[in-house]
Amino acid sequence: MSTDFKLTISPPLKPAEIPSEDTIIATGKQLLDSTTTWKEGKTYHKAVKTLSRSKGPGDGAPWHCRVSEHKPDEATFDQLWDKLGKDKPINEKQFIPDIDKVTKVKEISPTAQIWTLHYKFPPPVSPRVFTVLQVARLEEAPKTGIIVSIPIDLSSPEDADLAKLEESGVKGRYVSVERIVELENGSTEWRMATSSTPGGSIPNFLVESTMAGKIAEDVPHFMKWLHGLQK
Template structure:
């Protein structure tokens, strides 16, 4: 399959294996994308133009974290489990999340409700999130989020908030390196929907995705210590 912002209907969701293969391929390709700015002294950003099967350009970020900043277990417990619920705690624009459907232990459909300063209207993003954890050394956890269209199931669609429908696809990987540090890599493509100019969205993407790293770390460090 090809990962893009084109939404899937719940009845057309591929297997975990197929989705993860596409996610792995995307992350591998991101290592050769065009380098952009480095933010917060540690978050490197990259970009890739929109391809023929893409609905929007791609952006990625990579950051390296020492064990004293965050361990693999700490990061995975907050990004690989109940990711949407936890994101609401460190991403200021997310005001409400709802688990629409638990498909399997590794697949859930979530809807996320974002608000922004006027005149931008609230946005609703509904995604399927798939997780994979490999605990063999080196430990590696991957989360893929792909947009979902719930219109074929009115009961599920009722769980979405009212707002302009946006779309995003993302692949996130937490990889434990040989020296014990963690590489946190994420690639995403998105559209906010509505009438926001594309150039405005694209020009701010790198800084926005980079900001999630310090937001997450600040929130993580505010929690009770775990190993």
């Protein structure tokens, strides 16, 4: 297994530099395991806890984490994994208001794809484009699903055909690891850690000050969308 791979936004990987799926998943697990020692932050929406870690060596930006636990009548493991473990960006477009277009750039394997996501914001903020590799893995005993998203750079001449599928906009970058795990009490824990930059001229301190609340919003947005599908 490669030992020099690190989850970071800086620098983004070129497609030719993508390591094995085993390496990506193992590195993601290590990061999520470390979140239990991160600094505790606010709790949002009564149930979404947040944590953070300062920017360290090799990090392109600080890290933020959210953790929520869901009883079966709110969302089962299978329901969460069904919507997050496959074609995740297509579903994210349905419950994250800022995403207005997603495109699958390349299918690397049944569990790894490159996607580009276009975010539209109220003026004066320009649209942002995030291109990522997403790797998903489902494990048993206990039921655990992991999704790792890594920023991808399509600027090399050999990737010109892939780059044509990117939307126009300021290029941002994010790296994230999500884990859905079925707990012994029948509930499901949803944990996500991310590090990101929107690119452009938005001050970093402004981005960092709002990050915890922003990532926490995704949980109620998702639950509202999921329950709407069941009606």
